[in-house]
Amino acid sequence: MIAIALCAVATARADTSFTSKVQVYADSDHTTVISPLVQGTADVSPTTSVNLGYVADVVSSASVDVVTQASPTRIHDTRQQASGGFSHAFGSLSWHASYVYSHENDYLSNNIATGLDQQLFDKNTTLSIGYALSLDDVGRAHDDNFSRALTVQSFSAAWTQIISPRLITQLTYELGNASGFQSSPYRFVPVRASVDAVPDFWVMETDPDERWRNAVVLAANHAVGETSSIQGDYRFYHDDWGITSHTIGARYFVHVTPALELRLRERFYTQGAATFYQDNYSSVQKYMTYDRELSPLWSETFGLAAYYAFTSRFEGELKADLFYYSYADFPPLASRTGTNVGAGITVTY
Numbered sequence: 531m532i533a534i535a536l537c538a539v540a541t542a543r544a545d546t547s548f549t550s551k552v553q554v555y556a557d558s559d560h561t562t563v564i565s566p567l568v569q570g571t572a573d574v575s576p577t578t579s580v581n582l583g584y585v586a587d588v589v590s591s592a593s594v595d596v597v598t599q600a601s602p603t604r605i606h607d608t609r610q611q612a613s614g615g616f617s618h619a620f621g622s623l624s625w626h627a628s629y630v631y632s633h634e635n636d637y638l639s640n641n642i643a644t645g646l647d648q649q650l651f652d653k654n655t656t657l658s659i660g661y662a663l664s665l666d667d668v669g670r671a672h673d674d675n676f677s678r679a680l681t682v683q684s685f686s687a688a689w690t691q692i693i694s695p696r697l698i699t700q701l702t703y704e705l706g707n708a709s710g711f712q713s714s715p716y717r718f719v720p721v722r723a724s725v726d727a728v729p730d731f732w733v734m735e736t737d738p739d740e741r742w743r744n745a746v747v748l749a750a751n752h753a754v755g756e757t758s759s760i761q762g763d764y765r766f767y768h769d770d771w772g773i774t775s776h777t778i779g780a781r782y783f784v785h786v787t788p789a790l791e792l793r794l795r796e797r798f799y800t801q802g803a804a805t806f807y808q809d810n811y812s813s814v815q816k817y818m819t820y821d822r823e824l825s826p827l828w829s830e831t832f833g834l835a836a837y838y839a840f841t842s843r844f845e846g847e848l849k850a851d852l853f854y855y856s857y858a859d860f861p862p863l864a865s866r867t868g869t870n871v872g873a874g875i876t877v878t879y
Contacts, residue, residue, distance in 0.1 A: 545573050547571050547876055547879075549567070549874060551567045551568075552873060553565040554871050555870045557853075557867065558865075559594060560604075562589070562591070563590075566586055567584070568584050570583070579617050581615050582612075583612070583613040583614075584613075585610075586609065589609065590606050591604065594822070595821070607634050607671075608634065608635075609633070609637070610632070610633055613630040622648060623649075624646070627644040629643075637668060637669065639664055641664040642663050643660065645661065653692075656691075657690075660684075660687075660688075661686075666682065668710075669715070678715075679711065682709075683708075686702060687703050689701045699751075700748075701748055703744075703745070704746075705742075706745075707741070710739060712737045712738070713737040714735055718732040719732065719735055719819065720811070720820075733814060733818060735821065737817060741770065741771055742769060744769065745765060747763055749761070757784060758784035761779075763777075763778075767801075771806070771824070772803070773801055774802050775799065778799075779798075780796045781795045781796075782795075789838055789839045789840070792834070795832070797833075798828070801826065802826050807819055807821075807824045827858070829853060829856070833849065833850065834849065844878075847873065848872070848873050849873075850870070851869065
C-alpha cells in the first residue's frame with residue numbers, strides 16, 4: 531500500500547519518543563485480531579535518527595477465507611513482528627532504510643526498504659523515491675512438508691509540493707511485483723454443476739505465480755482557519771490479474787481545545803474482479819480461487835479519533851473505525867461488517 535505523508539515535510543521530530551498502543555479488530559465473519567504495539571524513536575545526532583518497534587497480532591478466525599468443506603476449523607495464531615530503521619540527512623537530501631522481521635505459525639517474512647528524499651526550492655518541493663523487497667516463506671500448519679516461496683518487490687516515486695502556506699499536495703506512483711506462491715494453503719475451491727449444487731469435490735486454490743501492480747495516488751492537505759485541516763486523496767490501482775480499483779479518502783482534523791484534537795475519516799473503495807475469478811467452477815481450471823478479495827466488491831469505512839495532550843511530553847490516543855464490505859458475486863459471504871478500535875500513549879523526552 532502507498533503511504534500518504536503530506537505533513538512530513540513540515541513536521542519537527544522530537545529527540546526521543548516512546549509509543550505504546552493496542553488495537554482490537556472484530557468483524558461479522560468470525561475474525562478477531564488483538565494487536566499490541568510498542569515503538570521508540572531517537573535522534574542520535576542532529577542529522578540521524580533511529581527507530582525500533584514490535585507488534586503482535588493475536589488472531590482467532592473462522593472466516594470463510596479459512597473454513598471450507600475441505601478445512602472445517604477455527605484457526606488461532608500469533609504473528610510477531612520486529613522492526614528497526616534509521617534516517618540520515620545530508621543537507622537537503624535524506625536517506626532512510628528499515629528492516630522488518632515477521633513470523634507466525636505458517637509464515638516467515640524478511641522485509642527491507644530504503645528511500646531518498648530530496649528537498650528543493652527552499653524546501654517547497656520534495657522528490658522521493660523508494661524501494662522495498664520482501665522475501666517470504668509460506669507454510670501450512672501441521673504440515674512440515676509444505677513450503678512455498680514468495681518474493682514481493684515495490685518501487686515508489688513521489689512529488690510533494692507546498693502550494694501555499696495552507697495547501698500541500700502530493701503525487702505518488704508505485705510499481706509492485708509479486709512472484710511465487712500467492713494462493714492460500716487453507717482455501718479449497720468447490721467444483722460443482724451450479725452454485726446451489728452439492729460440490730462434486732474440492733481442489734486447492736491456485737492463483738497465478740506472477741502479479742504486477744500499478745497505483746497512482748493524488749493527495750492534498752489544506753488548512754482551514756486556525757484550528758483545523760482537511761486531507762483528501764484518490765488512488766487508482768490496476769494489476770495484470772485484471773483488477774482495477776478506486777479509493778477515495780477524506781480526513782478532517784480539528785483542535786477543539788489547545789490540548790484536544792479530533793479526527794474524522796471516511797474511505798470508500800470499489801474494485802472489479804480478477805479475470806480468472808468465478809462465483810462457481812463447474813470443472814477444474816488452471817487458475818481457481820475462493821478468495822473474496824479477488825471478487826467484485828465495495829467498502830465504506832468511517833472513523834473517529836481523539837488525541838489529547840496531557841502535557842507537552844505526554845499524549846493519549848483513542849480511535850474507532852466502523853466498516854462495511856459488500857461482495858456482489860461471492861456466494862459464501864454477501865457482506866461483512868466490523869469495528870477496529872484502539873488506544874495508545876506517546877511519551878516524548
